[in-house]
Amino acid sequence: MAKRKKTTREASKRSAVTRRRGNGAQGAIALLKGDHRQVESWFAQFEKTRSEGRKLELARNICKALTVHATIEEEIFYPAFLEATEDVKLHHEAAVEHDGAKKLIAKIEASSADDEYYDARVTVLSEMVKHHVKEEERRDGMFARARQSEMDLQELGKRLEARKAELMGEEAAGRGRRASRNGAWRGRGQPVERSRGM
Numbered sequence: 001m002a003k004r005k006k007t008t009r010e011a012s013k014r015s016a017v018t019r020r021r022g023n024g025a026q027g028a029i030a031l032l033k034g035d036h037r038q039v040e041s042w043f044a045q046f047e048k049t050r051s052e053g054r055k056l057e058l059a060r061n062i063c064k065a066l067t068v069h070a071t072i073e074e075e076i077f078y079p080a081f082l083e084a085t086e087d088v089k090l091h092h093e094a095a096v097e098h099d100g101a102k103k104l105i106a107k108i109e110a111s112s113a114d115d116e117y118y119d120a121r122v123t124v125l126s127e128m129v130k131h132h133v134k135e136e137e138r139r140d141g142m143f144a145r146a147r148q149s150e151m152d153l154q155e156l157g158k159r160l161e162a163r164k165a166e167l168m169g170e171e172a173a174g175r176g177r178r179a180s181r182n183g184a185w186r187g188r189g190q191p192v193e194r195s196r197g198m
């Protein structure tokens with residue numbers, strides 16, 4: 001009888017924890033991991049396809065998604081992580097990796113699919129991102145440390161989601177403006193101008 005009472009107490013303690021942290025309480029991590037999986041899938045497709053048009057489309061998706069992902073991490077998740085954990089090393093290394101990826105993204109966005117360095121840039125970006133994602137998701141990495149901290153991951157998840165939607169809208173509008181200003185693309189994989197050099 002006494003044993004059953006203890007079990008009930010433990011169960012109710014567990015459900016209180018679940019209410020506080022479970023079911024969506026991992027919202028921020030789930031959202032960021034979802035972005036990682038999406039980009040990984042596009043990189044894999046880029047590697048397989050022989051169509052220049054498809055490569056261009058995939059690279060554009062990758063660059064856009066990574067830009068938005070890096071922005072929401074830098075604006076919302078990374079500062080909250082730093083404040084909660086005071087793990088300067090982990091935070092700064094992640095920020096420096098973002099800088100490296102952003103430079104390469106800018107190169108890819110400024111070049112066309114028939115640029116002889118195009119595939120190499122996307123492949124190197126894929127390797128950089130793979131390394132960075134591994135760092136964020138490893139057992140003692142940023143996401144694991146965030147879960148162990150006092151960060152309100154559910155609240156952060158909502159903020160990340162809202163900012164992501166806003167940035168995706170801005171990206172789409174910017175692309176429309178660039179296309180109508182330049183008339184730059186006659187169709188998939190048929191760039192008007194060629195860009196050379198790293």
Ligand SMILES: [Fe+2]
Nearest residue numbers: 032069073136
């Ligand atoms: Fe990330």
Ligand SMILES: [Fe+2]
Nearest residue numbers: 073094132136
């Ligand atoms: Fe990151």
